[in-house]
Amino acid sequence: MWTLLGIDPTDDLKKIKRAYARQLKQYHPEDDPDGFQRLHEAYQSAQLYAKQGGGYDEWDDDEEDDEEWIPASPTLTPDMSMDEWLLRERGEHPNVPEDEAWEEDAPPQAPYCRPFDERWNEQEQAHEYSIAIDLTPESSLEEWEALFQQVASQGIARKGDFEHVLIGKLFTPTEGRRTLPFGRRKKITLAEQLSPEVFNLIEQYFGWKNDEGRVAPWLEEHFGASLRVFYNCLYRLKKPNKAELLIALESFLSDSSQVSSHAAWQTFFRNAQMLEQRKRFSVGRKAFRVLVRNYPTCGMLITLKQLNGLDRLFGWTRSVYGDDKVWLTWGCHRELNAASAELENLLIQARDYSSAKTVIANHRRSLVRIAILVALWGGVFLPFLAVTAVTLTPVASVVIVVMVYSGRRGWWQADVEE
Amino acid sequence: MTIVGIDLGTTNSLIGVWLDGEPTLIPNALGNVLTPSVVGIDDGGELLVGEVAKERLISHPEQTISNFKRWMGTARRAKLGDKEYLPEELSALVLRSLVRDAERFLDEPVSEAVISVPAYFSDAQRKATKAAGQLAGLKVERIINEPTAAALAYGLNQKEDCTTLIFDLGGGTFDVTMLEQFDDVIEVHASSGDNYLGGEDFKQILINHLVETHKLEDNSKDPQLAKTAEQIKIALTTQHEVDYQCRVNGAEITGTLSREKFEELAEPLLVRIRQPLERVIRDSGLELDAIDHIVLAGGGTRIPAVRHTVGTLLQKLPLAHLNPDEIVGMGAAVQAGLKERNEDLKDVVLTDICPFTLGTEATNSEAGFGDKAIIVPIIERNATIPISRSHFFEPGHRLARKVTIGIFQGESLNPENNIKLGEMTIPLGAGLKAKHFEVRFTYDINGILEVEAQMVGSDEKHQTVLNTSGTHMSDEEIAVRLKELADVKLAPWDQEKNRHLLARADRLYEERTGEVRELLTAAMGSFRQQLNSQSLRPNDAQQLRDEFKSFLDSIDQPVFSSN
Numbered sequence: 001m002w003t004l005l006g007i008d009p010t011d012d013l014k015k016i017k018r019a020y021a022r023q024l025k026q027y028h029p030e031d032d033p034d035g036f037q038r039l040h041e042a043y044q045s046a047q048l049y050a051k052q053g054g055g056y057d058e059w060d061d062d063e064e065d066d067e068e069w070i071p072a073s074p075t076l077t078p079d080m081s082m083d084e085w086l087l088r089e090r091g092e093h094p095n096v097p098e099d100e101a102w103e104e105d106a107p108p109q110a111p112y113c114r115p116f117d118e119r120w121n122e123q124e125q126a127h128e129y130s131i132a133i134d135l136t137p138e139s140s141l142e143e144w145e146a147l148f149q150q151v152a153s154q155g156i157a158r159k160g161d162f163e164h165v166l167i168g169k170l171f172t173p174t175e176g177r178r179t180l181p182f183g184r185r186k187k188i189t190l191a192e193q194l195s196p197e198v199f200n201l202i203e204q205y206f207g208w209k210n211d212e213g214r215v216a217p218w219l220e221e222h223f224g225a226s227l228r229v230f231y232n233c234l235y236r237l238k239k240p241n242k243a244e245l246l247i248a249l250e251s252f253l254s255d256s257s258q259v260s261s262h263a264a265w266q267t268f269f270r271n272a273q274m275l276e277q278r279k280r281f282s283v284g285r286k287a288f289r290v291l292v293r294n295y296p297t298c299g300m301l302i303t304l305k306q307l308n309g310l311d312r313l314f315g316w317t318r319s320v321y322g323d324d325k326v327w328l329t330w331g332c333h334r335e336l337n338a339a340s341a342e343l344e345n346l347l348i349q350a351r352d353y354s355s356a357k358t359v360i361a362n363h364r365r366s367l368v369r370i371a372i373l374v375a376l377w378g379g380v381f382l383p384f385l386a387v388t389a390v391t392l393t394p395v396a397s398v399v400i401v402v403m404v405y406s407g408r409r410g411w412w413q414a415d416v417e418e
Numbered sequence: 419m420t421i422v423g424i425d426l427g428t429t430n431s432l433i434g435v436w437l438d439g440e441p442t443l444i445p446n447a448l449g450n451v452l453t454p455s456v457v458g459i460d461d462g463g464e465l466l467v468g469e470v471a472k473e474r475l476i477s478h479p480e481q482t483i484s485n486f487k488r489w490m491g492t493a494r495r496a497k498l499g500d501k502e503y504l505p506e507e508l509s510a511l512v513l514r515s516l517v518r519d520a521e522r523f524l525d526e527p528v529s530e531a532v533i534s535v536p537a538y539f540s541d542a543q544r545k546a547t548k549a550a551g552q553l554a555g556l557k558v559e560r561i562i563n564e565p566t567a568a569a570l571a572y573g574l575n576q577k578e579d580c581t582t583l584i585f586d587l588g589g590g591t592f593d594v595t596m597l598e599q600f601d602d603v604i605e606v607h608a609s610s611g612d613n614y615l616g617g618e619d620f621k622q623i624l625i626n627h628l629v630e631t632h633k634l635e636d637n638s639k640d641p642q643l644a645k646t647a648e649q650i651k652i653a654l655t656t657q658h659e660v661d662y663q664c665r666v667n668g669a670e671i672t673g674t675l676s677r678e679k680f681e682e683l684a685e686p687l688l689v690r691i692r693q694p695l696e697r698v699i700r701d702s703g704l705e706l707d708a709i710d711h712i713v714l715a716g717g718g719t720r721i722p723a724v725r726h727t728v729g730t731l732l733q734k735l736p737l738a739h740l741n742p743d744e745i746v747g748m749g750a751a752v753q754a755g756l757k758e759r760n761e762d763l764k765d766v767v768l769t770d771i772c773p774f775t776l777g778t779e780a781t782n783s784e785a786g787f788g789d790k791a792i793i794v795p796i797i798e799r800n801a802t803i804p805i806s807r808s809h810f811f812e813p814g815h816r817l818a819r820k821v822t823i824g825i826f827q828g829e830s831l832n833p834e835n836n837i838k839l840g841e842m843t844i845p846l847g848a849g850l851k852a853k854h855f856e857v858r859f860t861y862d863i864n865g866i867l868e869v870e871a872q873m874v875g876s877d878e879k880h881q882t883v884l885n886t887s888g889t890h891m892s893d894e895e896i897a898v899r900l901k902e903l904a905d906v907k908l909a910p911w912d913q914e915k916n917r918h919l920l921a922r923a924d925r926l927y928e929e930r931t932g933e934v935r936e937l938l939t940a941a942m943g944s945f946r947q948q949l950n951s952q953s954l955r956p957n958d959a960q961q962l963r964d965e966f967k968s969f970l971d972s973i974d975q976p977v978f979s980s981n
Contacts, residue, residue: 021601024767029863033804040769040802 004042011050016043144198148205163206170194204270242283245275249287253294259301265309272313284314295343304349317347421530421758422520423750425567426509426547428487428590428616429717431455432747433516435524436755439762441571441748444523446515447914452743453519457511458482459499465908466917467515473921476641477928483508485618488590491543506546507903510553515908517554522911530557532757534750536591537563537609537773540827541839544865552896553903560757561865564588565595566606566770567749568715572740573597573604574752574766580710583698585728585736586746587691587718590616594694596702596709602765607702608800609773610694615687617718621647623683624675632671640666642929654680655720665929681723688727695731701800712736715745772861775799779824779833780811791824792831796859799829803865808858810874813846820845823857825869825882842882844871916949916959919966926973934973941969 002009005019020043027035151162170191202208248271258264272280291310311317423441425432430452434443443451448469458471459481466474466482475482483496486505495502513531520528535547544561551558565584572582579600586593593611597604624647628634634643646664653660654677663672681688699706714736718724728736740748755763777795796809813821822843828836844855854874861867871880920942927938945966949959 017600017603021603021767024603024769025765028767029769029804033862034806037805 002042002046004039005046009049013047013050016046016050020046141195141197141201144201148201151205166202166206242275242279245272245280246283246286246290248272250290250294253290253298256297256301259298265306269309269313277315280313281315284316287314288316292343304346307346311347420524420526420528421532421754422517422528423532423534423562423567423747423752423754424513424516425534425564425747425750426487426512426550427455427588427746428485428618429455430589430743431512431516432744432750433520434747434751434754435520436751436758436760436763441574441751441755443744443747443751444516444520446519447911448918451747453512453516454484455487455509455512456482456484457486457498457508459906460917463499463907465511465515465906466921467512467908468914470914470918470921473918473925476645477921477924479641485590488614488618491540491546506550507553507899509547509550510903511906511908513550513554513556517556518908518911528556530559530757532560532562532750532754533558534562534564534567534746534753536588536611536613537565537593537595538591538611538613540774540837541865541867542837549896553900555900559864560753562750562753563593563595563606563609563770563773564591564746564749565593565609565611565715566597566768567747567753568713568745569595569597569604569606569749570752570756570768571745571748572713573599575740576711581704581708582711582713583709583732584713584715585695585719586611586715587721587724588616588716588746589718590614590618592616592691592694592718594698596698596704602767604766604768605802606769606771607704608698609771610697610701611773612690612694615690617651617716617721619687620684620718620721621651623687624650624680627675627683628671628673631673632666634666634671642666650675650680651721655722677722684721684723688723691724691727692731695728706733709734713740713745714738715740715742717743769802770863771800772797772803772805772865773799774827775829776825776827776839776859776861776867778809778811778857779826791833793826793828793833793836796857797861801861804860804862806858806860808856810854810856812854821855823869823871825859825867839867840869840882842869842871842880844873844880846873915963919945919963919970922970922974923966926970930973938973941966 004023005016006023007015007019010016020039023039024036026032027039029036172190248268252258252264252268258268287310420435422444423434423436425434432443432451432453434441436442445451446453446468450469453468454472456468456471456475458466458474458478460466460474471482472484475484481499483498483503486496486508489496489505490509492505495504496508497503498508513533517528517531531551533547533551535544539547547561548558565586568584568586569582572584576582576599579598581596581598584593584595584597586595591611591613592615593609595609596607598607599605621644625643628643628647642664643666646662650660650662654675657677659674659676661672661674663670665671699709709732712728712732712734714725714728719728719736719738719742725736725738752763753768756766756768775793775795776797777793779791780794781791794809794811797805797807801807811821811823820843822841824833824841825839826833826836827839830836846855856872856874858870858872859867860870869882871882872878923938923942923945927935927942930938945962948962
């Protein structure tokens with residue numbers, strides 16, 4: 001879109017407008033309607049970008065950052081199943097292992113992210129899943145949480161549908177409380193009335209922020225809700241910023257009761273995940289310093305699995321592509337000088353721990369699949385096929401011959417046409 | 419080739435042209451740029467347009483018609499003399515008169531025009547306006563929205579970047595438009611309006627008031643009463659109270675009306691101003707403070723109560739330095755200049771919008787509407803044009819062999835509350851597996867909608883022409899009517915002034931009694947006689963007219979006195 005406008009990405013509305021005015025001469029609405037449409041769309045997206053304050057977080061890079069660029073991997077959402085994850089990750093980012101730190105203990109789940117088109121075809125089935133959402137803007141945070149928990153306990157297949165209904169409920173405009181002159185009421189969506197805390201909660205459970213591509217079409221196609229409202233709500237989300245994340249880490253690691261609690265780890269990871277990967281990685285060194293500082297107290301309690309999770313969160317270790325060797329990034333190495341070499345070993349072990357585990361898990365899973373397939377084929381289809389072959393071969397061959405013959409003459413095709 | 423810009427208004431029409439680097443309005447035979455949109459037939463079967471016809475509105479109500487713009491796009495026919503006319507035909511007659519003025523002024527034939535219409539005019543109304551142009555022998559490619567025209571006229575005077583709200587309350591229609599201007603780009607953000615709110619409605623409430631207070635029988639159609647109401651309305655824009663007197667059916671009525679009373683009566687109309695204003699501000703996504711200027715257009719904005727309402731709602735004083743009657747005509751002239759790519763305007767780009775939502779009807783049981791059809795918007799209102807948008811649909815029934823798509827304009831979810839523009843039928847190929855199809859709406863810069871449907875996985879396209887709008891005339895019909903209308907002769911241009919004075923004298927005769935009548939009869943007789951005498955030279959004729967005019971002026975004193 002920026003090339004069409006002929007400028008570099010900017011959040012300066014004035015610049016965008018000037019560029020648009022300049023390009024308009026070239027794509028005049030009277031001479032080049034198609035070109036003009038494209039230009040106007042670019043102009044609108046650029047304006048939206050500028051209005052959202054420099055747009056997406058990936059671009060804003062305000063801190064010292066001596067790290068190499070890490071290919072953006074889809075951020076994990078707490079509810080995404082392992083299969084889904086493997087599909088996305090396999091082969092693409094060999095240096096980013098699965099997040100097993102907390103995924104392992106999530107309830108067994110099936111993938112719910114289906115492409116939109118597929119969902120559309122299954123509309124009818126969706127009916128039975130609809131769950132009544134009768135919460136109002138006044139409902140407390142606890143009530144919302146209770147609702148989400150109830151849904152989460154029903155399994156993920158239903159969760160997708162619930163999400164669908166929820167979006168409809170949130171973004172369909174209804175008569176609001178605000179009264180305009182002459183007794184009319186302002187149309188307002190439920191989403192606009194909710195507090196940021198509720199959205200934070202929604203984000204924890206559904207992870208829309210990192211998956212706009214999945215949610216936006218529902219909004220557009222099914223509810224005609226404006227995307228603007230949706231984006232406004234998303235950007236209102238209370239995100240932990242980098243400083244807050246570090247403080248949280250510090251207090252978390254220094255409290256031994258929290259470090260040993262599995263639930264506390266899960267909550268911590270969920271919150272931390274809400275910050276974009278790039279931002280998290282940019283405080284990696286500072287986070288590492290926190291770990292080193294607290295290592296004497298928490299070191300005894302922390303497990304390899306959790307250490308690996310932290311590593312994934314902040315990007316401390318790097319593996320060299322095509323090599324099994326793992327080492328710490330430079331920033332972390334400098335921090336480590338003061339601390340024991342024990343931690344380094346542990347981290348590298350943690351790294352290995354996860355890769356080894358993944359490989360085994362993958363193997364185990366594919367073996368099971370093959371076994372099931374073999375059993376199915378051997379147990380059901382082969383005898384069936386054998387019986388069919390023996391009894392039906394003469395009949396079938398006659399039918400096939402007739403079909404082929406008549407097909408050439410074409411009369412049965414004509415019949416279908418009628 | 420010169421292109422003219424025409425503001426075809428409910429009460430008054432203007433014609434302008436881009437001349438020597440600025441928009442120029444062309445005066446009519448009487449020297450006024452405003453030509454009343456009134457059409458009449460005189461006793462000799464000759465066509466009268468403008469002031470002359472307006473004067474005859476009172477003396478010959480049967481042979482004169484006004485306000486026909488309000489029925490544009492409907493099949494309502496008006497009787498004029500012994501023939502019936504469609505509103506587009508009446509408009510064509512006005513256009514013919516305007517074009518004749520322009521041809522005399524420019525000294526060259528005019529064959530192409532840009533005509534302005536209220537932003538909220540539907541597809542059918544726009545097509546009717548185009549047909550009117552064709553019937554007047556004009557090529558009308560471009561229809562421009564009136565508020566956009568006003569914006570153009572205003573915007574060209576404006577050098578720095580700014581956001582402007584145009585408030586256009588004309589004789590019969592009301593439009594609000596928000597636009598932004600930067601670097602020679604005039605970008606319309608949003609338009610809204612009310613097609614049935616205008617100065618005429620304010621007049622109507624005054625008529626109703628007069629009928630009520632004086633216990634008249636249903637005389638609301640009485641031209642004398644209408645004229646009095648019009649005069650009261652105009653007087654109240656400058657005075658706080660008026661005394662009026664008028665003769666209805668031989669009876670004299672007198673009374674006093676204060677501005678407060680008028681505003682009280684007009685309250686229901688003033689309320690209707692607010693909603694389009696609100697909608698425009700909401701649609702453009704701007705805050706009230708972001709509006710730099712408010713520009714008033716249309717004669718209706720002369721009403722103090724209207725100005726006051728606008729001012730209080732927007733918390734800003736409206737600008738009124740441009741003549742509100744002429745601003746749209748000026749803008750149409752600028753658009754004409756843009757259209758012919760005049761050198762002076764080559765850097766100016768105007769981007770306009772489609773002020774209403776266009777969509778199809780469909781059922782959506784998923785969203786809980788059951789089998790009831792609802793509107794699926796495809797082009798949402800205030801989208802910048804030209805625009806092309808599509809939407810996928812599937813047949814309601816799996817075995818359907820064809821589907822019929824209704825095409826609608828309007829904001830309601832319920833198709834019945836929207837205007838149906840047309841429909842198209844798509845056969846669904848029997849052999850195709852996927853029965854999804856894509857419906858594409860293309861709305862071009864001239865405000866013409868094209869609908870196209872295509873099956874997924876098939877190359878066959880179905881296009882439709884929207885022609886179910888009742889009165890839409892095909893090209894053949896237009897050709898036929900054009901011939902018929904050609905028989906109706908416009909009254910000769912150079913006699914226009916004489917005719918106007920005589921018509922005015924006729925009107926005064928009806929209004930007055932006794933001695934004044936006698937005076938009038940004598941003056942009219944001698945005026946006629948001298949005009950027809952063989953020895954008359956052009957200069958003498960002018961002198962005669964001046965004398966007669968000053969005589970009429972001495973009789974036609976304003977009835978009202980200010981208190």
